[in-house]
Amino acid sequence: xxxxxxxxxxxxxxxxxxxxxxxxxxxxxxxxxxxxxxxxxxxxxxxxxxxxxxxxxxxxxxxxxxxxxxxxxxxxxxxxxxxxx
Amino acid sequence: xxxxxxxxxxxxxxxxxxxxxxxxxxxxxxxxxxxxxxxxxxxxxxxxxxxxxxxxxxxxxxxxxxxxxxxxxxxxxxxxxxxxxxxxxxxxxxxxxxxxxxxxxxxxxxxxxxxxxxxxxxxxxxxxxxxxxxxxxxxxxxxxxxxxxxxxxxxxxxxxxxxxxxxxxxxxxxxxxxxxxxxxxxxxxxxxxxxxxxxxxxxxxxxxxxxxxxxxxxxxxxxxxxxxxxxxxxxxxxxxxxxxxxxxxxxxxxxxxxxxxxxxxxxxxxxxxxxxxxxxxxxxxxxxxxxxxxxxxxxxxxxxxxxxxxxxxxxxxxxxxxxxxxxxxxxxxxxxxxxxxxxxxxxxxxxxxxxxxxxxxxxxxxxxxxxxxxxxxxxxxxxxxxxxxxxxxxxxxxxxxxxxxxxxxxxxxxxxxxxxxxxxxxxxxxxxxxxxxxxxxxxxxxxxxxxxxxxxxxxxxxxxxxxxxxxxxxxxxxxxxxxxxxxxxxxxxxxxxxxxxxxxxxxxxxxxxxxxxxxxxxxxxxxxxxxxxxxxxxxxxxxxxxxxxxxxxxxxxxxxxxxxxxxxxxxxxxxxxxxxxxxxxxxxxxxxxxxxxxxxxxxxxxxxxxxxxxxxxxxxxxxxxxxxxxxxxxxxxxxxxxxxxxxxxxxxxxxxxxxxxxxxxxxxxxxxxxxxxxxxxxxxxxxxxxxxxxxxxxxxxxxxxxxxxxxxxxxxxxxxxxxxxxx
Numbered sequence: 040x041x042x043x044x045x046x047x048x049x050x051x052x053x054x055x056x057x058x059x060x061x062x063x064x065x066x067x068x069x070x071x072x073x074x075x076x077x078x079x080x081x082x083x084x085x086x087x088x089x090x091x092x093x094x095x096x097x098x099x100x101x102x103x104x105x106x107x108x109x110x111x112x113x114x115x116x117x118x119x120x121x122x123x124x
Numbered sequence: 125x126x127x128x129x130x131x132x133x134x135x136x137x138x139x140x141x142x143x144x145x146x147x148x149x150x151x152x153x154x155x156x157x158x159x160x161x162x163x164x165x166x167x168x169x170x171x172x173x174x175x176x177x178x179x180x181x182x183x184x185x186x187x188x189x190x191x192x193x194x195x196x197x198x199x200x201x202x203x204x205x206x207x208x209x210x211x212x213x214x215x216x217x218x219x220x221x222x223x224x225x226x227x228x229x230x231x232x233x234x235x236x237x238x239x240x241x242x243x244x245x246x247x248x249x250x251x252x253x254x255x256x257x258x259x260x261x262x263x264x265x266x267x268x269x270x271x272x273x274x275x276x277x278x279x280x281x282x283x284x285x286x287x288x289x290x291x292x293x294x295x296x297x298x299x300x301x302x303x304x305x306x307x308x309x310x311x312x313x314x315x316x317x318x319x320x321x322x323x324x325x326x327x328x329x330x331x332x333x334x335x336x337x338x339x340x341x342x343x344x345x346x347x348x349x350x351x352x353x354x355x356x357x358x359x360x361x362x363x364x365x366x367x368x369x370x371x372x373x374x375x376x377x378x379x380x381x382x383x384x385x386x387x388x389x390x391x392x393x394x395x396x397x398x399x400x401x402x403x404x405x406x407x408x409x410x411x412x413x414x415x416x417x418x419x420x421x422x423x424x425x426x427x428x429x430x431x432x433x434x435x436x437x438x439x440x441x442x443x444x445x446x447x448x449x450x451x452x453x454x455x456x457x458x459x460x461x462x463x464x465x466x467x468x469x470x471x472x473x474x475x476x477x478x479x480x481x482x483x484x485x486x487x488x489x490x491x492x493x494x495x496x497x498x499x500x501x502x503x504x505x506x507x508x509x510x511x512x513x514x515x516x517x518x519x520x521x522x523x524x525x526x527x528x529x530x531x532x533x534x535x536x537x538x539x540x541x542x543x544x545x546x547x548x549x550x551x552x553x554x555x556x557x558x559x560x561x562x563x564x565x566x567x568x569x570x571x572x573x574x575x576x577x578x579x580x581x582x583x584x585x586x587x588x589x590x591x592x593x594x595x596x597x598x599x600x601x602x603x604x605x606x607x608x609x610x611x612x613x614x615x616x617x618x619x620x621x622x623x624x625x626x627x628x629x630x631x632x633x634x635x636x637x638x639x640x641x642x643x644x645x646x647x648x649x650x651x652x653x654x655x656x657x658x659x660x661x662x663x664x665x666x667x668x669x670x671x672x673x674x675x676x677x678x679x680x681x682x683x684x685x686x687x688x689x690x691x692x693x694x695x696x697x698x699x700x701x702x703x704x705x706x707x708x709x710x711x712x713x714x715x716x717x718x719x720x721x722x723x724x725x726x727x728x729x730x731x732x733x734x735x736x737x738x739x740x741x742x743x744x745x746x747x748x749x750x751x752x753x754x755x756x757x758x759x760x761x762x763x764x765x766x767x768x769x770x771x772x773x774x775x776x777x778x779x780x781x782x783x784x785x786x787x788x789x790x791x792x793x794x795x796x797x798x799x800x801x802x803x804x805x806x807x808x809x810x811x812x813x814x815x816x817x818x819x820x821x822x823x824x825x826x827x828x829x830x831x832x833x834x835x836x837x838x839x840x841x842x843x844x845x846x847x848x849x850x851x
Contacts, residue, residue, distance in 0.1 A: 066398060071212040072636040077401045078208035079638060080242060083394070085405075090429075094438050095534040100641060105239050107428070107641040109530045111537070114638050 050122065052101070052115035055089045061120035062086050068117035080104035081118055149190060149199040150309045151226075152302075155219060155250060156234030157243055158205035159523075159642035161262045165234055165292035166202045167651050169302070176658055178817070184218045193302050201228065207242075207640075209249045211362030214569060223253050224347060229309035230256040232301065234292070237261040238270055238643075240416060244408045247285065254317045254348035256308045257285050260301050264289040271419030279415040284316030293648050317350065322403045325391060329357060329384045336380045340372040356381040357388070357396050428643040432527070441531040448524065449550050452515040456508055457554040457585070463507035471500030489683065490676075498675035501747070502668040505557050505807065506660060512551065512558040513659040514652065516565065519547075521647035525565060526639060533637060539619040540626025542571040542637070549575075549618070552582035556808040557667075560815050561659070568635035574625055576812055577825055580804035581618040583611050586748035590799050593752060597778035598792035606796075614800050621832065670810045678746040678806065681716040682754075712757055717742050731798060731837035732791035732845075741798070747805045752777055790848060794841040802833035 055061050063085045066076055080103045081087075087103035097112040156162035167174075170189030177186045187202040203222060204215035211217055223231065233250055235243040240261075250257055261276055280287040286304050290297035307313045321327065333353040338344050347366065355363035356377075368374050385396050392399050435444055475492040482488040519525040525544070533543030544566050552559035559579045566572040583591065591610055595603040712718050721739030728738045736758045744751040752775070759780045769779030781787055803809075803826045813822040 065394075072638070074208070074210050074212055074397060075636045075638050077398060078210070078245065079640070080245075080405070082398065082402050082405055091432075091436060092438065093436075093530055093534060094442055097534045097537075098530055098637060100432075100436065100530065104241050106242055107432075108638060109526065109641050110636075110638040111533065114636060 049119050052089070052118040052120050053099075053112045055120060055122060057089050057091050057099075060086060060088050060123040062123055063118060063120050065119040066117060067119065068114075072114060073117065076110075076114070076118065079108055080106070086123070149197040150230070150306055151199045151201065151228040152305050152309070153201045153203050153222060153226075153228040153231045154234065155203045155231055155246070156205060156260075156262075157207055157236065157246055159640060160205070160234045160236045160243060161292040162202070162205055162234040164648050164651050165260065165262060165290065165298075166200065167648075167654050168292055168295040169298055170200055172654075174654065174658065176662060179218045179222070184214050193306070196306055198302065198306070206246065208246060209253075210358075211360050213567070215567070217362060220253065223250070223255055228255070230258060230305045232258050232260055232305055234260045234262050234290075237264050237267045237274060237289070238272060240274070240412055241405075241408055244283075244411070245404060247283070248320055248404055248408070251283070251285060251315070251317065251320070252348075252351045252354060254351060255315075256311075257315045258301065258305045258308050259283070259285050259287040260290045260297075261287055262290050262292050264297070265291045265294070271421075273417045273419060275415045275417075279411060282319065282411045282414065284319045286313050286315070293646075320404065320407045322354075322400065325388060326357070326399065326403060329388045330354060332384050333357065333377075333381045336373075336377045337367075337371070339376070343367075343371045346370070353381075354400065357385050358400055359385060359396060428523075431644055432641070435524075435527055436530060441527075445528055445531045448519075448528070449546070452519070452547075453550060453554065455515050456511045456551065456558060460507040460511045461585070464504045467503050467507070468500055471496055471503070474500075490679075493683075494676045494679040495672075498672045498679070501675050501807070502664070502671045505555070506663070508555055508558050509561065509663045510656055510660050512562065513656045516547075516562060517652045517655040518647055520565065521645065521651060523642045523644045526641050529637075529639070530641065537637075539623045540630070541575060541619075541622050542566055542568070542635075545571065545575040548579045549582065552579040552584060555584050555586075556580040556582070556804055557811050560808065560811040561663070563815065570630055571635055573816060573821065574622055574630055576816060576821075577625065577828075578618040578622045580808050580825070580829065581614050581621065581801055583614050583800065584748070586805065587799060590744075590748055590751050591796050593775050593778045594781070594792050594796050594799075596775075597782040598787075598789045600782075606793075610796050610800055613797065617801060617832070617836075667807070667810050667814050670813075671807050674806045674810065675746065678717075678743075681720075682712065682743060683715055685714065685716070686711060712739065712754070728834075730841070731834065732788070732794050732841040733798075733837075734786060737795065741802070744799070745803055745806060747807070748799065751799065755781070790841060790844040793844070794837040797840055798833045798837040800833075801829060801836060803827075803830045 049064055052061065063081055063083055065083065066073055066081050068076070085103060087101050090100040090102050090107065092099050098109050099112060099115055100107055100109050101115075102108075154162060154166050166187065166189070170191060173189040173191050175188055177188070178184065179186045184204055188199060190197065190199045192198075201222070203219040206213070206216045206219050209216050209220045222228070231250055233247045235247060247257070247259055259280075261274065264274075267274060276287045276289065286308060288297055288301040288304050290301055304313065308315060322330065330350075330353045333356050334349050337349050337352060352363055352366070356367070364378060367377050371377050388399065389395050434440060475496045478492050478496065479488060482491070516525075519528070528546065529543030531543070532546045536543055536545050545563075547565065548559040548563045550559075551562050556579060559582075560576050563572050563575045563579070566575055592603070592607055595606040595610070599606045713722075718739050721742045722735050724738045724742065725733075725735040728741070733741070736755065739758060740751045740754040743754040755777045759777065769776040781792075804812075809822045809826055812825055813819050816822075
């Protein structure tokens with residue numbers, strides 16, 4: 040995985056501030072949580088936006104595939120993304 | 125196509141005989157994502173002809189309706205709303221097993237036409253199951269508003285699935301939808317098993333697995349082989365289990381498919397789940413690119429985002445949430461309690477009337493104090509249930525419930541609970557019965573169990589008078605402080621126990637929180653009313669009957685066996701203890717409950733309770749407020765004490781307790797904590813059994829709460845007795 044991504048800055052979704060767009064590079068984790076993320080459209084190369092954070096900065100709301108999805112920061116950490124412009 | 129509906133109906137031959145005259149119904153399963161408008165479509169089709177049951181073996185609710193449509197008798201089964209058909213959630217397993225095992229004649233998959241990309245994902249998975257399928261492009265009116273233009277004939281051709289435009293909330297397009305479904309069921313319209321091509325590598329792997337599966341023809345006849353091959357590639361645990369237990373050459377198939385999967389994963393440098401999902405979405409994107417045009421010249425106002433800018437605002441979110449909860453609480457208890465009081469009065473009067481017309485005796489007592497009081501005890505909760513369901517369905521249907529979870533999740537997650545646990549917690553401060561019903565909105569079973577186990581610790585409407593009475597009797601100057609201290613203590617215990625359970629019994633992977641925040645929608649009055657009606661009937665039928673039976677048993681325990689002398693002197697009482705009016709104190713002492721109380725005294729002595737308190741606590745298992753009336757009987761409240769009590773602004777029972785030299789303020793605290801925490805009332809336990817589906821959860825709840833209450837009370841009493849003299 041690392042080889043083709045050395046040029047770009049990859050972070051996980053939990054580190055993206057509200058209002059920024061991102062492109063998904065990889066979904067980590069295993070089992071139910073990973074399956075759920077993938078089914079909800081968190082798949083490679085998909086572009087989304089972090090919409091907002093809750094009061095204690097957790098959970099966060101993300102716009103992906105035309106839907107608003109809420110996820111905990113611990114779950115967002117499983118998603119490697121690249122920040123866009 | 126391997127599926128001819130006629131054949132299938134022969135396969136279900138034994139089922140046919142049970143159906144009343146009118147013929148064999150065409151069985152239509154209604155599927156779809158949550159928030160696809162599936163429920164309003166189901167309600168629009170079935171109207172009043174709905175029944176609720178459970179899917180066998182699980183607590184997932186099954187709604188179905190049977191009706192005459194044109195010349196056909198049709199049965200519509202509402203499958204649980206799911207995003208996918210994996211083996212991770214109960215809902216998904218139920219939905220796919222229903223399709224595989226029960227073989228409905230046709231499936232209608234309800235799609236949100238404004239968000240086809242996500243909704244087609246499920247449609248394709250149903251198609252993979254190889255079943256006759258129709259897509260309902262629902263909410264097509266919203267499409268027009270948003271300038272989304274779908275060439276649905278072309279989309280239908282690309283997918284190989286008939287599609288029909290519908291508007292569930294207005295009921296339009298339904299007749300055409302049912303016509304199409306019936307024709308698909310009869311084989312007039314063919315549905316292609318699949319058009320989706322996963323690409324050469326996946327297809328090859330998939331074909332190799334099919335070859336392996338076909339070594340057992342009986343197995344392949346039972347399950348759709350194409351679907352099973354994909355599921356094995358996805359390493360789906362339920363598919364693996366099916367092969368393991370039913371395939372003749374299970375070991376070869378599993379090791380073979382495992383090898384094929386690994387090879388594929390090595391090739392793509394990614395895992396199979398991601399590869400397959402990626403291919404599905406790529407195919408969907410292609411289909412949408414060709415058939416959906418968005419009119420950019422009239423961009424719709426995104427009302428949901430505008431509203432969320434306020435409602436989910438970082439700083440406004442919590443106050444708004446608390447305001448909404450306050451309104452719900454007011455609706456449930458503010459409107460419900462006066463009605464509950466009226467119901468309770470009616471039954472009181474009814475029992476007076478019966479008493480006036482029947483000769484005194486055991487039969488009359490059973491009828492009035494047992495049966496009538498029992499029915500009243502069931503109906504008293506009905507207003508709460510009705511208003512709760514009104515509030516909850518409004519929260520769900522508008523889309524606010526998901527926002528509430530978003531706002532509160534962090535706090536509750538600290539204690540191992542879910543954002544949605546807040547609603548049961550809040551309701552439990554009024555009554556645990558609706559609180560346990562409200563835990564339904566927690567989709568994950570572990571979250572639901574955990575929430576249900578701890579919410580009855582909270583102060584409820586029935587515990588309030590007991591705690592208030594004790595606080596006033598023993599701490600006349602600081603009654604308010606003590607009362608609120610105990611109130612906060614109950615929150616503390618409930619949340620701590622939740623955390624402890626999460627770290628012990630419920631250890632391991634937490635359920636995912638990730639969820640959709642659906643667009644705000646106006647709730648349909650019809651859906652809300654149907655929901656309210658169904659829940660109320662379900663409460664009366666399932667919980668009501670058991671609560672009634674148990675109330676009668678408790679009544680017998682409090683009144684039998686009769687004291688041998690049978691001194692049935694009328695007791696002049698102002699304590700309002702209807703239940704036990706006919707039983708003077710020595711009769712109670714002689715009864716099963718009295719004996720149980722006496723027997724428990726040596727144990728409860730450690731917490732500082734004497735036999736009178738022990739008997740009252742046993743009686744309180746029926747309902748907490750009975751603790752007061754039982755003490756009233758044991759102390760034989762007279763007019764004298766009542767007068768003295770009213771002078772000191774206390775209830776007569778409280779007055780007598782405070783005058784009893786064997787009771788200390790320390791014992792009072794121990795007693796308050798015990799009452800707060802010990803075994804929930806009977807109605808609550810019955811609800812727990814009903815909602816969690818198993819008696820053992822109710823029994824476990826009864827036992828562990830008792831244990832914790834006893835432990836806390838003993839610690840408070842013993843440590844206090846040791847420390848107080850030192851101060």
